[in-house]
Amino acid sequence: MLQKGDKKLINAWAFYDWANSVYSLAISTAIFPLYYEGVTKDKIVTFLGTQWEHPGALYSYALSFSFLIVAIISPILSGIADYTGNKLKFLKAFCLIGSLSVMGLYFFDSYQTTWIGILLTIFASIGFWGSLVFYNAYLPEVAHPEQQDAVSARGFIYGYTGSVILLIINLIMIMYPELLGITSGMASRISFVMIGLWWIGFAQITFKRLPNNVFHKKPEDDYIWKGLRELRIVAKDLVNYPQLRTFLISFFLLSIGVQTIILMAAIFGSVELGLSSTNLIITILVIQLVAIAGAAMFSGISKRVGNIKALKITIILWMLVCFVAFFLEKEMPHVDLFFYGLGGLLGLVLGSIQSLTRSTYSKLLPETEDHATYFSFYDVTEKIAIVFGTLVYGFLYAITDSMQWSVLLLAFFFLASFIILSTMKKTKYVK
Numbered sequence: 344m345l346q347k348g349d350k351k352l353i354n355a356w357a358f359y360d361w362a363n364s365v366y367s368l369a370i371s372t373a374i375f376p377l378y379y380e381g382v383t384k385d386k387i388v389t390f391l392g393t394q395w396e397h398p399g400a401l402y403s404y405a406l407s408f409s410f411l412i413v414a415i416i417s418p419i420l421s422g423i424a425d426y427t428g429n430k431l432k433f434l435k436a437f438c439l440i441g442s443l444s445v446m447g448l449y450f451f452d453s454y455q456t457t458w459i460g461i462l463l464t465i466f467a468s469i470g471f472w473g474s475l476v477f478y479n480a481y482l483p484e485v486a487h488p489e490q491q492d493a494v495s496a497r498g499f500i501y502g503y504t505g506s507v508i509l510l511i512i513n514l515i516m517i518m519y520p521e522l523l524g525i526t527s528g529m530a531s532r533i534s535f536v537m538i539g540l541w542w543i544g545f546a547q548i549t550f551k552r553l554p555n556n557v558f559h560k561k562p563e564d565d566y567i568w569k570g571l572r573e574l575r576i577v578a579k580d581l582v583n584y585p586q587l588r589t590f591l592i593s594f595f596l597l598s599i600g601v602q603t604i605i606l607m608a609a610i611f612g613s614v615e616l617g618l619s620s621t622n623l624i625i626t627i628l629v630i631q632l633v634a635i636a637g638a639a640m641f642s643g644i645s646k647r648v649g650n651i652k653a654l655k656i657t658i659i660l661w662m663l664v665c666f667v668a669f670f671l672e673k674e675m676p677h678v679d680l681f682f683y684g685l686g687g688l689l690g691l692v693l694g695s696i697q698s699l700t701r702s703t704y705s706k707l708l709p710e711t712e713d714h715a716t717y718f719s720f721y722d723v724t725e726k727i728a729i730v731f732g733t734l735v736y737g738f739l740y741a742i743t744d745s746m747q748w749s750v751l752l753l754a755f756f757f758l759a760s761f762i763i764l765s766t767m768k769k770t771k772y773v774k
Contacts, residue, residue, distance in 0.1 A: 355552035362545035364502030409468035421719035431555035441470020446539030480715040495702035496642035596760035603732035626686040633690030641695030665754035
């Protein structure tokens, strides 16, 4: 078995980002949302006996429901995983659920089969986000604290790189389907199969080398209740670690901004600025490519100035993103170029803040064998932030009829996160 800190083990762990990030880019952000909109546009779809005049709302509710399910089950399952020492089995199970669901989207071929698309969207989202709980929990077990900033960044760099490669291949298929003798819709459906195969295929590299039951636990028969007890113990422990508790509050506030912007950026560009699908896809690619450099750059910055200062720099830049977006207008000349520039700035801080929050949380953990349970609280914090952020964003949009005020409000969540982060004291590994 490879030892903690071994380069081969670290690369194998980081490679799961390469495997699963195609979901977050192609399914959550680029290909599937555009395909879904094209199939259901101006249609009334039926789901669970209810007719939906606005299929986009149904899709949004499906995602929210999947986040809620993950928020409920991940702490419970992580407690069981820690008690039994079977994080790897849970990681494999969620990966299988997610990848098979993505491949199953091939059968979503018309608005009459929207129910297939919605159900598999829910299961794919649960598979993706559920697997991340157990994947992230491996970080303190594969890398020493002084390595974790760089290792976390490596994962995101692998993820952004791999997802861009497959996205470009899929986009060429969709934009030039005649090269394959198929329609654009069929090209999209084939892309779903490719994405699922990419995810589960490359994940095998990770599964082959990640250790299981590193603490040699021998669970008793009533492992479910013992796992729930493990969860309760960790929940109480969070109260006794003020630094960890303070960081989670700051993480919640910045996640409201980060995750809402990620989810709503394409809609903002389309509705508020009137940009075409081509403009939006170009922006998405710009974000991904710049994020590779951003994750690497801020890993180096955190090494020089410490995690807290590096995070505060990224938060300031996120506030700048909000203010710039607020002043963009549809009537501005070359608004598409301004949006590309905003995408570049967003990419710079996207990879960095995701990487730094993961590694900072890992370094703040006490000496423990319950890594999955601790990271489930990290994950739940993020999911609740997504639900809260999208609700606030939608509410402001509804009463002002403008997304710009919603974006401006997000800057204040970043400001609150900055202030709370400033109250944190330095530790041995987090400065």
